[in-house]
Amino acid sequence: MFENLDIFRMSHAMATHAGNRQALVAQNMANADTPGYAARDLSPFQEVYRSDDAPHLPRATRPGHLFGQGQTAAFEPHLVSGAQSDPNGNSVSIETEMLRAVDVKRQHDRAIAIYRSSLTVLRTALGRG
């Protein structure tokens, strides 16, 4: 039932995006000294969500519709371009990753705050707030 409410769906997608991005940041950090490793990242949530839900684009309503492209719920990681790499081919910068991590944490907190407050509204409507 909650999946059908738009705000729950959006905050769920936002938290999922933050979780995915956190996994990538952790991976980049762990490989900060691996030779030849290229840093990975996700596109910002605003871009991903808009492109998925823009009103002028056709939307897949069931699996198999529009070649199943509506089912790509997982966010696709891409290699970070334009990053300077070390002599051993590693392009992870710990400082950038730290900034990204803070960004991810704030996004996740925001998503959970939205979810929680919508839940409170729902509870109030049910008369048990």
Added chain:
Amino acid sequence: MNDFSNALSVSASGLKAQAQRLSHVSENIANADTPGYRRKVVAFETELHGLRATGEVATGPVRLDRSDLSRIYEPGHPLADATGHYEGSNVDLMIEIADAREAQRSYEANLKMFDQARQMSSRLMELLRR
């Protein structure tokens, strides 16, 4: 949830790799005055599960630094040859200290990521509570 457990295990692998690097650095420093000791170096590589890279990091095989040993002049030394020299180690303390610092920084960064993933998942769990 799967992402968080993945992030936790990747961070843990990073912590483990850096700790191993640090232990080799301390071995090198401890043996800086051992005659004939060659410094140990480890390289990092991405761990593979089957053929798929999980993003976890592992230390590669330990290798010995092949650079020349330092020759120390001390005629009274038991290992000294006819010219009065003996071979010391090829450990450069400056390099080892720098390596240790780098390992420490990376360790801290991984620890921070571990802590953050833990915090995020516990915030998620708090949603279940009233």
